[in-house]
Amino acid sequence: MKKYLGIDVGGGSIRGTIIDKEGNSYFDFQIPTNPNFSNKEFLDSIYTVVKHCLAAVPADAIGIGTPGPIDIDTGIIISSANLKNLNNVELVAFVKETFHLPVYFNNDANCASLGEYYFGEGQKANSLVVFTLGTGLGCGLVMRGKVFNGYKGNGMEAGHITVVKDGALCGCGQRGCVEAYFSTNGLLGRYFDLTNKKLENAKEFFELVSQNDKNANQILELGISVFAEGIRNVIHLVNPDKIVFVGGLTASYDLFGKSLEEKVNQIIFPVLASYVKFAVGKSVAGSFGAATLAFQHFEP
Numbered sequence: 001m002k003k004y005l006g007i008d009v010g011g012g013s014i015r016g017t018i019i020d021k022e023g024n025s026y027f028d029f030q031i032p033t034n035p036n037f038s039n040k041e042f043l044d045s046i047y048t049v050v051k052h053c054l055a056a057v058p059a060d061a062i063g064i065g066t067p068g069p070i071d072i073d074t075g076i077i078i079s080s081a082n083l084k085n086l087n088n089v090e091l092v093a094f095v096k097e098t099f100h101l102p103v104y105f106n107n108d109a110n111c112a113s114l115g116e117y118y119f120g121e122g123q124k125a126n127s128l129v130v131f132t133l134g135t136g137l138g139c140g141l142v143m144r145g146k147v148f149n150g151y152k153g154n155g156m157e158a159g160h161i162t163v164v165k166d167g168a169l170c171g172c173g174q175r176g177c178v179e180a181y182f183s184t185n186g187l188l189g190r191y192f193d194l195t196n197k198k199l200e201n202a203k204e205f206f207e208l209v210s211q212n213d214k215n216a217n218q219i220l221e222l223g224i225s226v227f228a229e230g231i232r233n234v235i236h237l238v239n240p241d242k243i244v245f246v247g248g249l250t251a252s253y254d255l256f257g258k259s260l261e262e263k264v265n266q267i268i269f270p271v272l273a274s275y276v277k278f279a280v281g282k283s284v285a286g287s288f289g290a291a292t293l294a295f296q297h298f299e300p
């Protein structure tokens with residue numbers, strides 16, 4: 001059986017996993033990233049992970065998922081909010097020339113969607129939308145088994161749909177995006193606006209919610225209401241049968257999931273509410289999603 005190396009570039013680490021198309025894992029390895037990496041330091045780390053994985057288990061092709069914006073045609077990471085010194089990194093050319101294997105490339109949210117489609121909660125969905133709830137808010141669409149890329153791999157940026165006109169400032173530089181209200185940065189940012197208190201992470205925020213903290217509850221309610229409008233827009237645009245939530249914030253899904261689903265169902269066309277299903281993903285590793293990019297080409 002052919003084997004595929006999936007490489008997932010996150011804000012905190014670069015992870016490589018070798019799998020087959022059934023999802024059997026043969027090798028797994030990761031190293032930390034530094035948010036201040038230069039292009040060269042970044043490519044050196046990619047080299048280390050790919051080299052180490054291929055030395056352990058030879059693979060037939062490589063799939064890579066990274067934050068963007070990217071250009072899937074030229075294989076370039078244009079920039080990244082979490083690796084802020086990266087600038088037009090010629091990632092695919094570097095890996096191809098160094099390791100002489102076919103290389104496939106897409107953004108991390110698109111890879112997460114493929115991971116859920118093949119190995120997680122999105123299996124057999126006709127039109128699957130996946131929301132990645134982490135530092136930011138990403139989104140991907142897999143329609144009849146094919147991921148939707150848009151022109152260069154930057155489609156489905158649902159985190160940057162405007163819901164609140166002239167609203168809170170988003171990491172993208174504009175105001176009122178869904179991400180500015182429902183993501184780690186969004187929830188912590190809006191909590192800070194309200195209380196002038198800086199929280200360390202989402203866990204701390206949701207602990208306050210479980211303790212019934214008035215301010216945290218208010219910010220969560222606001223976030224749910226904005227996110228629900230964003231999901232409404234996506235549902236009316238692409239008509240999914242399944243919506244899957246993945247990422248760190250889903251650890252607290254019991255504190256917001258029911259309310260979010262109810263709100264969405266109240267504001268979409270009733271016929272859509274009658275069949276769209278929601279689920280928390282199976283935490284399929286991003287590296288599995290990246291490997292699917294490769295096996296789709298060899299064993300579709």
Ligand SMILES: [Zn+2]
Nearest residue numbers: 160170172177
């Ligand atoms: Zn934005």
